[in-house]
Amino acid sequence: MEIGSDGVAVITLENPPVNSLAFEVLFGIKEKYDEAMAREEVKAIVVTGAGGKFSGGFDIASFPAIQQTGEFGDLNRVSVDLMIHTIEEAKKPSVAAIEGLALGGGLELAMSCHARISAPKAQLGLPELQLGIIPGFGGTQRLPRLVGLTKAIEMMLLSKPIPAETGEELGLVDAIVPPAELLLVARKWALEIAQGTKPRLSSLQRTDKLEPLGEAREIIKFARAQVKRTAPNLTHPQLCLDAIEEGVVSGGYAGVIKELEHFATVVVSDTAKSLVNVFFAQRATARVPGVTDLGLKPRSIKRVAVVGGGLMGSGIATALILSNIPVLLKEINDQFLQQGLGRIRANLQSQVKKGKLSQDKFEKTMDMVIGTLTYKDFKTVDMVIEAVIENIELKQNIFLELEKNCNPNCVLASNTSTIDLNLVAAKIRSEDRLVGAHFFSPAHVMPLLEIVRTENTSAQVLVDLMAVGKTIKKVPVVVGNCTGFAVNRVFFPYTMAACLLVDLGVDIYLIDNVIKAWGMPMGPFRLTDLVGFGVGVAVGAQFVKTFPDRVYVSQLIPLMLQAKRLGESNGKGFYEYDGKRKARPAPDIMQFVKQSQEEAGIMPNNKPLAVSEEDIVEMIMFPVVNEACRVLAERVVVKASDLDIASVLGMGFPPYRGGIVFWADLVGPKHIFARLNKWAQVYGDFFKPCAFLEERAASGVSLSTPIKDSKSRL
Numbered sequence: 001m002e003i004g005s006d007g008v009a010v011i012t013l014e015n016p017p018v019n020s021l022a023f024e025v026l027f028g029i030k031e032k033y034d035e036a037m038a039r040e041e042v043k044a045i046v047v048t049g050a051g052g053k054f055s056g057g058f059d060i061a062s063f064p065a066i067q068q069t070g071e072f073g074d075l076n077r078v079s080v081d082l083m084i085h086t087i088e089e090a091k092k093p094s095v096a097a098i099e100g101l102a103l104g105g106g107l108e109l110a111m112s113c114h115a116r117i118s119a120p121k122a123q124l125g126l127p128e129l130q131l132g133i134i135p136g137f138g139g140t141q142r143l144p145r146l147v148g149l150t151k152a153i154e155m156m157l158l159s160k161p162i163p164a165e166t167g168e169e170l171g172l173v174d175a176i177v178p179p180a181e182l183l184l185v186a187r188k189w190a191l192e193i194a195q196g197t198k199p200r201l202s203s204l205q206r207t208d209k210l211e212p213l214g215e216a217r218e219i220i221k222f223a224r225a226q227v228k229r230t231a232p233n234l235t236h237p238q239l240c241l242d243a244i245e246e247g248v249v250s251g252g253y254a255g256v257i258k259e260l261e262h263f264a265t266v267v268v269s270d271t272a273k274s275l276v277n278v279f280f281a282q283r284a285t286a287r288v289p290g291v292t293d294l295g296l297k298p299r300s301i302k303r304v305a306v307v308g309g310g311l312m313g314s315g316i317a318t319a320l321i322l323s324n325i326p327v328l329l330k331e332i333n334d335q336f337l338q339q340g341l342g343r344i345r346a347n348l349q350s351q352v353k354k355g356k357l358s359q360d361k362f363e364k365t366m367d368m369v370i371g372t373l374t375y376k377d378f379k380t381v382d383m384v385i386e387a388v389i390e391n392i393e394l395k396q397n398i399f400l401e402l403e404k405n406c407n408p409n410c411v412l413a414s415n416t417s418t419i420d421l422n423l424v425a426a427k428i429r430s431e432d433r434l435v436g437a438h439f440f441s442p443a444h445v446m447p448l449l450e451i452v453r454t455e456n457t458s459a460q461v462l463v464d465l466m467a468v469g470k471t472i473k474k475v476p477v478v479v480g481n482c483t484g485f486a487v488n489r490v491f492f493p494y495t496m497a498a499c500l501l502v503d504l505g506v507d508i509y510l511i512d513n514v515i516k517a518w519g520m521p522m523g524p525f526r527l528t529d530l531v532g533f534g535v536g537v538a539v540g541a542q543f544v545k546t547f548p549d550r551v552y553v554s555q556l557i558p559l560m561l562q563a564k565r566l567g568e569s570n571g572k573g574f575y576e577y578d579g580k581r582k583a584r585p586a587p588d589i590m591q592f593v594k595q596s597q598e599e600a601g602i603m604p605n606n607k608p609l610a611v612s613e614e615d616i617v618e619m620i621m622f623p624v625v626n627e628a629c630r631v632l633a634e635r636v637v638v639k640a641s642d643l644d645i646a647s648v649l650g651m652g653f654p655p656y657r658g659g660i661v662f663w664a665d666l667v668g669p670k671h672i673f674a675r676l677n678k679w680a681q682v683y684g685d686f687f688k689p690c691a692f693l694e695e696r697a698a699s700g701v702s703l704s705t706p707i708k709d710s711k712s713r714l
């Protein structure tokens with residue numbers, strides 16, 4: 001704390017990189033305040049953040065400990081003692097001087113002050129809901145009192161920050177000044193409040209911005225209905241609205257008490273634990289033992305060649321140029337090349353439409369792709385990403401050409417989704433340069449990048465590709481080489497289990513609806529339509545070939561494919577599609593279902609199996625968990641959290657369930673094992689629990705606990 005000759009004490013938050021509010025920091029603020037109050041020469045206080053940032057909010061790293069112990073008593077001390085008694089009700093006024101960001105607890109601290117001065121473009125918001133919690137230091141009360149209920153609810157429910165400029169319009173910020181003048185103006189403002197020439201406004205006491213009670217109740221009712229529709233499996237948004245409502249009805253202080261009560265519930269909820277797990281899982285992907293801890297620096301990748309301008313190649317090229325990495329796009333003839341360039345253009349145009357790219361930047365970005373039909377210029381690139389059709393021999397020959405035509409240091413990556421990378425590398429000598437760059441479709445939109453390593457891939461090449469992945473805003477997860485790699489392998493039983501249920505007499509659309517309601521973006525049959533039956537059958541065949549001991553082969557999809565149903569691409573699959581991609585159940589589906597059921601002959605006494613919604617979820621998701629266990633046991637992933645984040649980003653596994661392994665641990669390995677074991681006895685080895693699951697179920701050790709012995713296969 002610095003006390004100036006003007007009598008203003010400046011308290012600076014300092015906890016790099018974002019001045020997060022760990023308990024020590026919060027109690028430090030309290031100490032400084034006590035000192036400022038005790039010293040007579042201090043007339044007013046300014047709170048600010050070091051390093052150009054006010055505060056990123058409560059320290060997320062504290063959550064796991066709170067969640068494990070259930071100890072959150074200190075929050076009461078912060079919410080009531082610090083924010084209300086120490087700051088807001090103090091005799092001496094406080095002003096927050098904001099720069100960079102004031103998020104979550106950071107904004108809550110700023111709102112406890114009597115005025116807020118900000119530098120331009122600072123980000124202000126209460127994004128707590130995205131971590132499964134609710135604003136905890138009075139945010140549910142003060143924000144509505146500063147900006148009105150409608151805007152405050154929107155900011156909280158969407159976890160969306162606003163720039164300081166919008167904050168000024170709304171009344172959250174009192175003035176915007178250049179960074180160089182920030183402290184000066186804040187000090188002056190604080191003194192003027194102390195002298196009575198500027199109003200001393202306590203946010204918690206204000207009501208002028210709140211809508212009248214009747215209207216306020218309607219706004220909250222509307223928000224509740226909206227949340228029920230958009231997030232039916234989540235309770236914390238409703239609890240956030242409860243706290244807001246309590247404040248509107250019974251006053252700010254009562255609202256703070258309600259907020260504390262609900263915070264105590266949500267912070268230890270499975271939802272919050274799951275979302276916090278996803279938060280840390282994403283960050284942990286950057287740590288790969290034996291790769292990222294060797295002190296290797298990523299080499300500069302100035303230009304990338306993409307071989308194949310089809311669906312994937314054009315998406316990959318789009319992602320690269322959008323992040324300013326120039327691309328050389330190779331195709332086999334001019335017609336396909338023009339089509340590929342056309343797809344890239346269309347991808348960029350959709351970015352312009354969404355307001356993510358300006359028209360001016362559009363042309364410049366498009367100029368970053370150069371088309372070619374030969375390998376002539378491949379000497380100029382630092383990395384090649386191959387994305388031609390899924391054909392082993394073709395890929396082998398292409399890599400042979402690449403080895404001949406590229407620099408000896410050039411990274412050679414393949415986007416294959418099923419072919420063993422050792423096969424792809426069969427004809428080349430520099431196997432250490434070969435790596436899988438498995439993008440998900442559409443490649444310029446989907447955030448996951450599986451980086452597949454063989455036993456020969458060098459650590460330097462992995463570090464290079466991880467850096468490129470980050471540059472193009474993907475989350476790179478390093479995985480081992482096996483059929484389907486991590487995500488597609490873990491989820492191959494998803495559709496197989498669904499087909500098995502249909503062969504047992506369960507309705508297709510019931511299955512899809514139940515799985516969607518549980519939280520997947522779409523059910524397995526709608527997903528099969530989207531992926532396409534041709535791809536589905538081809539990929540399915542790979543799994544049947546590699547894992548014959550544990551597959552379920554239904555005739556349902558092959559029968560439909562025979563009848564020229566391709567899925568969404570020709571408008572007919574399990575659903576029928578209109579021109580706007582709207583799906584409705586296909587009226588003639590039963591002919592295929594009946595035939596498939598007859599050929600399977602597994603329906604007990606020829607009567608459809610009676611299942612509950614819970615049964616459907618478990619019979620589809622537990623085989624996925626079982627395969628995830630094998631992936632862990634075989635060390636295809638370095639750590640369980642990699643599989644969690646990969647399932648969320650690659651398959652749309654609901655983040656509020658924490659990822660596939662985290663969810664399985666919440667459900668309990670014992671229960672999962674028992675259920676699988678029972679079904680295996682009735683329906684066969686498709687459900688047979690693997691040794692890893694059996695061992696963890698028996699020992700009580702969680703699935704996500706790292707395996708201690710034997711060396712990694714990676």
Ligand SMILES: NC(=O)c1ccc[n+]([C@@H]2O[C@H](COP(=O)([O-])OP(=O)(O)OC[C@H]3O[C@@H](n4cnc5c(N)ncnc54)[C@H](O)[C@@H]3O)[C@@H](O)[C@H]2O)c1
Nearest residue numbers: 308310311312313330331332387388389390415416417441
């Ligand atoms: N479609 C998906 O969802 C998906 C997802 C992940 C990975 N993949 C993988 O990506 C790869 C490409 O798939 P796609 O869906 O984009 O296929 P696609 O059929 O849309 O495109 C392949 C393109 O490669 C071109 N090509 C063939 N030989 C070539 C050569 N010698 N030089 C240059 N170009 C050549 C073809 O002309 C075609 O335009 C496959 O390995 C596939 O397994 C696909």
